Amino acid sequence: MKITITYLPEEEREAHIIHIFSQSLLDNVKVRKSDRHPPFKHIYLTAKKPETP
DSSP, X not given: OEEEEEEOGGGHHHHHHHXXXXXXXXXXXXXXXXXXXXXXXXXXXXXXXXXXX
C-alpha cells in the first residue's frame, strides 16, 4: 500500500498529525519526505503487504 500526503508549509502541523496517526495504524511502514515540488511538500508512506504463512 502506498500513501502520499501532499501539503503546503502552513499545513505542516496537520500533515505531521496525519503522518503519526497512519504510522500507528500500519506495521512496517517506510517513510520518505520530499521538497522537490515547491511550494508543495510530500510525505510518502509505503507499507509492505503482510506475508501469509
